[in-house]
Each structure stands twice: as C-alpha cells, then as structure tokens.
Amino acid sequence: MTFETRLAKTIKLALESLFNLNVEFQSITLQPTRKEFEGDFTLVVFPYVKASRRSPEETARMVGEFVQSQLEIIASFNVIKGFLNFSLKDEQWIGFINEASGNNSYGTLAPAGNDPVVVEYSSPNTNKPLHLGHVRNNLLGYSVSRILEAAGNKVFKVNLVNDRGIHICKSMLAWIKWGTGETPESSGKKGDKLVGDYYVLFEKEMRKEAAQVAATTGCDDETARNNAPLMAEARELLRKWEAGGQDVVGIWKMMNQWVYDGFHSTYKRMGVDFHKIYYESETYLLGKEIVNEGLASGAFFRKEDGSVWVDLSDEGLDQKLLLRSDGTSVYMTQDIGTAQLRYDDYKATRMIYVVGNEQNYHFDVLRRVLGKLQKPYSEHLFHLSYGMVELPEGKMKSREGTVVDADELMEEMYKTARETTEALGKVDGFTEDEKQELFETIGMGALKYFILKVDPKKNMLFNPNESIDFNGNTGPFIQYTHARICSILRKAAETGLDKQQYKVEAIALNNKEKILIRSLYGFPQVVQQAAAEMSPAQIANYVYDLAKEFNQFYHDHSVLNEPDPDVSRFRLDLSLLTARVIKTAMGLLGIKVPERM
RNA sequence: GGUUCCGUAGCUCAGUUGGAUAGAGCAACAGCCUUCUAAGCUGUGGGUCAUUGGUUCGAAUCCAAUCGGAAUCACCA
Numbered sequence A: 001m002t003f004e005t006r007l008a009k010t011i012k013l014a015l016e017s018l019f020n021l022n023v024e025f026q027s028i029t030l031q032p033t034r035k036e037f038e039g040d041f042t043l044v045v046f047p048y049v050k051a052s053r054r055s056p057e058e059t060a061r062m063v064g065e066f067v068q069s070q071l072e073i074i075a076s077f078n079v080i081k082g083f084l085n086f087s088l089k090d091e092q093w094i095g096f097i098n099e100a101s102g103n104n105s106y107g108t109l110a111p112a113g114n115d116p117v118v119v120e121y122s123s124p125n126t127n128k129p130l131h132l133g134h135v136r137n138n139l140l141g142y143s144v145s146r147i148l149e150a151a152g153n154k155v156f157k158v159n160l161v162n163d164r165g166i167h168i169c170k171s172m173l174a175w176i177k178w179g180t181g182e183t184p185e186s187s188g189k190k191g192d193k194l195v196g197d198y199y200v201l202f203e204k205e206m207r208k209e210a211a212q213v214a215a216t217t218g219c220d221d222e223t224a225r226n227n228a229p230l231m232a233e234a235r236e237l238l239r240k241w242e243a244g245g246q247d248v249v250g251i252w253k254m255m256n257q258w259v260y261d262g263f264h265s266t267y268k269r270m271g272v273d274f275h276k277i278y279y280e281s282e283t284y285l286l287g288k289e290i291v292n293e294g295l296a297s298g299a300f301f302r303k304e305d306g307s308v309w310v311d312l313s314d315e316g317l318d319q320k321l322l323l324r325s326d327g328t329s330v331y332m333t334q335d336i337g338t339a340q341l342r343y344d345d346y347k348a349t350r351m352i353y354v355v356g357n358e359q360n361y362h363f364d365v366l367r368r369v370l371g372k373l374q375k376p377y378s379e380h381l382f383h384l385s386y387g388m389v390e391l392p393e394g395k396m397k398s399r400e401g402t403v404v405d406a407d408e409l410m411e412e413m414y415k416t417a418r419e420t421t422e423a424l425g426k427v428d429g430f431t432e433d434e435k436q437e438l439f440e441t442i443g444m445g446a447l448k449y450f451i452l453k454v455d456p457k458k459n460m461l462f463n464p465n466e467s468i469d470f471n472g473n474t475g476p477f478i479q480y481t482h483a484r485i486c487s488i489l490r491k492a493a494e495t496g497l498d499k500q501q502y503k504v505e506a507i508a509l510n511n512k513e514k515i516l517i518r519s520l521y522g523f524p525q526v527v528q529q530a531a532a533e534m535s536p537a538q539i540a541n542y543v544y545d546l547a548k549e550f551n552q553f554y555h556d557h558s559v560l561n562e563p564d565p566d567v568s569r570f571r572l573d574l575s576l577l578t579a580r581v582i583k584t585a586m587g588l589l590g591i592k593v594p595e596r597m
Numbered sequence B: 001g002g003u004u005c006c007g008u009a010g011c012u013c014a015g016u017u018g019g020a021u022a023g024a025g026c027a028a029c030a031g032c033c034u035u036c037u038a039a040g041c042u043g044u045g046g047g048u049c050a051u052u053g054g055u056u057c058g059a060a061u062c063c064a065a066u067c068g069g070a071a072u073c074a075c076c077a
Helices: A003-019 A046-052 A056-070 A090-100 A132-150 A166-178 A191-217 A221-227 A229-242 A246-270 A286-297 A331-346 A357-372 A376-380 A406-423 A432-452 A475-495 A511-533 A536-556 A565-588
Strands: A030-032 A041-044 A074-080 A083-088 A116-120 A154-161 A276-279 A308-311 A319-323 A350-356 A381-386
Touching (some): A003 A030, A003 A046, A046 A056, A056 A083, A083 A090, A090 A511, A090 A565, A116 A132, A116 A331, A132 A154, A132 A350, A132 A511, A132 A536, A166 A229, A166 A246, A191 A221, A191 A229, A229 A246, A246 A406, A308 A357, A319 A357, A331 A350, A331 A357, A350 A376, A357 A376, A357 A381, A376 A381, A406 A432, A432 A536, A475 A536, A475 A565
Parallel strands (some): A116 A154, A116 A350
Antiparallel strands (some): A030 A041, A074 A083
16 A cells, blocks of 8 residues: 555545545545655645634644554654645655565556557658658657556557558659669668659659649649649559559569668667558558448448548538548548457557647547447547657758658767767777667667657657757766666675665665655656556656756765665665666666666 | 647746646856766756636636637548
8 A cells, every 4th residue: 555545544534533524535635745845745735624614724733643643654744834744754765665676667567468559650651761750759659658568558569551552653653764773772772761762753853744734724733733744644553553563563562662671770770669560552441341331321421423421510520531432542441441450450448549640630530430330449549649840940841851861860869979978988998889889879868858758749849950968858867877876786786785784773864865765656656647648758757857866865975985884775775776767767768778878 | 710739937848637935957157076977966047837807715737718829621641
C-alpha cells in the first residue's frame, strides 16, 4: 500500500469521527508538498470546512492531530492557511529506497498479456525520403509503445507502408523516361534518396508542361496540372499497375525495394522497429468488401454516377466518399480495410494511430464510419494526433527546399556531439569504437529528447541554424548525470562500499536527499500517467527534474567522502536507484545513457 | 464560412487534472573546480498566463464571448 493510500484512509476516518463527514475515498487527493514548505504530502482542507464548521486552520489542525495519533508512519504535520502538510518519518523513506534499489524493474510492470494494443506509426510514402516530421512521428510512436509496455500492456508496433498509388507512379515514370538505368549501386545514392530525386524531377517537368497548358488554354493551375501530358502518362502507369502488368510491377518492386533498404538504415539509426509491416498494395482491396457490406446493410448509399458515400449529417458532419464512381478505392476505403485486418490479426483492445493532426478530421470520420458498420472496435480506435514541426519561416516545403532530411539531421547531431565532446576532452581514454558509440548516443539523445520533451499535441519549432543544445534541459544533461553516478558506483565497487550494510536508525535525511527520494518515489505514477495520456513528454520532464535534483544533492553532499559509513552507504543506494530510474525513463524515450561521458 | 487545436518571460517549453508567492532552460550579467566528472552548481534581472465576463472558499487550468495563429472541410494520401 502506498504512503498516500494509507494517509488517505486515515484522513477519511478522521473526517468521519471528527466532523461526522462521509466522503468518497477517491475524492481525498494528496499532493506532494511544494518545495518551499516543510512536509511530504499535502491535504487541502477547504472542501471540508463547511462540514467542520470551523476555520480552515482549525480544521486542518484537528485532522492533523488525529492522523498523527493514528498513523505511525507520520512524523509531524504543520498547517499553513488551509493546507495541511504531513511529514513522513525518515525511516519510511529510507525503507522505500532500500526496497526499491533492490528492484531491477522499479517503476515498470510486467506485460499482462490480456490487453493487447496495436500502435501504428511511421507509415511513410515510398516516393520521398524521411524528414523531420517523420522523425517526430517515429520517435513518438516508438516511445508511446515502450511506455504502454511499461504500464503493463502487450504492445504490437506496426507500420503501414503506402507503397501504391499515383505518387509512386510519378517516380517510376520519371525513372523510366530519364533514368538511364540508374540504381543505388551505380549512383552511390541511398535508395530512398534516389527515388525521391525522381519524384522531384517528375514534379519539375510536369510543372513546365502545366505552365504551357495554362498559357495556351488560360485555365487555372490545378486544371493545367491535371491536363499535363506527364500526368496522363502517370495515370496510365497506375492503370497498368492495377491491371498487374508484368513490366510495370517489376519496376515498381525494384524501386520500392530501394526505398525499403534506405528506410531500413534510417530506422535503424533512429532506433525504431516494428513487429509487422503492412503494405497498402496488399490490403487496399479489403476495404472495398466491407464498404459493399455496408451498402447491402443500408449503412451507406450509392449515387447516380455509381460512387458510394456515407451520410454523417445526422452526426453533425458531411457526406463522405468511400468508393469512386469508377469503383476504385480512396484513402478512407483503405483505412476501413486495414482497421479490420489489424483487429483480426491482434484482437486488440486498443488500436492507436500515430498520425499528424492534419488528419484529425479523417480519423473522426473513420471512427464514425466503423460505428455505422457496427464494428466492435470502432470505440477502440485512438488517433494519437501530434502537431507539426515548424521552421522559423513556417511549414517545411519540399518545393522551397526547406525540408529537414532525417539522415542529414542525425549525421549533423553526431558531428556536433563529437565536436562538443572532444572540445571538453572527455574521451581521452576511449578506443575508437567507444568514441563512435558515445558520440552516437549523445547525438541521438539530444535529438530525441529535444523532440519528445514537447507535448505531442502541440506544434513545435525547430531552427536549423541553431544547433540543438547540450546544456540545460537537454538529453545530454540527463545522460551526463547518469554517467556521473556510474562513476561513483564504479569507485564504490572498488572500495567494497557496496557490499556493506547500514543501520536505518543511524541516518537523518537532509533536505536535498528528501527531495530526491520523493521524486524517485513518484516514478511509477509518472509512468502510469504518461501511459494513460500517451505522452512521452511527461516522462521527459520528469527525468529532467530528477536529474536536476540529483545534481543539487551531488553538489551539496558527497557519497564516497561522507565520514559516517551508514550515511555513505545509504547515499550509494540512493544514487544507484537514481541512475536506474534515469536509465529506465530514458529507455522509455528510446534514449540510451552512457556510463562514461 | 463550418469544425478542431493552440495562445504562459526576449526565445524554446513545463505547469501533477481547480490549490499556497506561475516554474525551468536558452540568451544577458555576477559568482563556484586542491574535494565522488564544471555537459555541473549558486545568484540577479525578466510575467496584465491573448482580452473581457462568468462559475466558487480559490482559475493559467472549467464555461461563454472576443481577438490572434494553425490545421482541415477533395472522386489526393
């Protein structure tokens, strides 16, 4: 039973016997006492003054006295206005550290197995390399998966690759027309970059044509683009692909494989992975069947031109297209199919889609459409919607060349980590391999933390001209704190301090120790909360505070040079648990922590 | 125009589900390495929590309106 639970139970008893007031146990909320006041847990008594018919101070004093006399873990209490602050006995806190420092998986739960969750993330197109927006998506998806696992869920990470459609045909067409057989091997380019270049080439040439069309016919931009001869060729290619034309499918497979090879290395460096990869080319037909079922059951309707629609006007939305008049499927059709497939594959109780907030409307419609179909899982879809990464000049635009490429960004982070670390002279005793690994750890740590510390639903700003910081509220700051602790642990192992025992009653906690202990004590709750809200940012902010608190403790008090052997030994446990929580928390963000840096 | 989201220090962001005097980092300035790693620690300055009302013991947090910004409203994905 947690300290809070025991306190709350006694408080409930106090309210009953002192004021004849019966309150819901759940409604008694204790909060950590703010640092500027003395105490560990605070009860706000204002809600009870009506029933007590006494002043807030008097009410608090009476409850405090009752609780202190009944509950042996309480050392003292104080009252400030309507705030009742309880202090726990030191031995309780020390006992907690003693127990938790012996628990290798402190803060996380074992997977229950009966509550499978599917997290879809990444879901790239195969015509463009991954950029900063994808980085946010991937880091969020991976981290949320880890956090849900830590909260006891069985998690399946899946990726749905958008490998078909008109956009792929554009890259293919450009490669066929102007590629002269170029391959990743012959060009030395990464496969996804190569294919992306042909997509850009197509757009460039097509725009030239469109400009001519517009000049001769005087039509608007959009019409001009649709009437460009290259667009007609691309559509023809798509028809051939859908008809299963051998040569087209061959090129398609080859070029997609180049892209997958390229993505694979990007994913690997980013440290993300998947249980299963779905391909739209393999799933896009499934949605049609379901739509036809809906048509038969009357959930959907057909218009005169043959197109199929759902009417959501009774739910305050619009009519939405589900099948084109030529019978081909649209985005929504595909998502209806993949939702069903995923449900069949995993019997998931929750299906989480990590997708940008520009698709909020789409997922709102998807859930309602599945509801119309009376699918049991329609209530269990969750769109984890995240904000865009913006540059100082606004949105990233590929046309203006302001897209921040994922590979280049990671390489940049590596270089900055190397320069900074070497300038500090921190790697003198390192082998070449160890250096490489350390620079990578620090560079990726800085990048990941920078992105994950921001609340997912908010837009965030990235300024390419200012390198991501390594000081202050950053990944390297936290990594550094971990490395410092590891240094203490190594030395303690050399002197044999870690083998000794200590006497609880010989220790009186100081303020910095208490603050640190309370933070450590709160870790499991933070994990649960982050899982409930699917917010890695909560983990990030927690672990930053923890690292800061350790640094303050470290600055004011020594572990190894402490003359009192009991205190020294206890502080070693405190440090050990801090290091472990830092490592676990950073792991939930997909960030490694070095033992030396 | 409809819908959804956002607005907190010069900049980037927190703010524990309605609690005490709104916090960090960066940037600026001033200190701290003979002591477990100075990627650290300490201090100074910086705020009408967009605005106005409402709800109540109590509001950055909840409600309404207004202002400002973003996304979306395709037989694109």
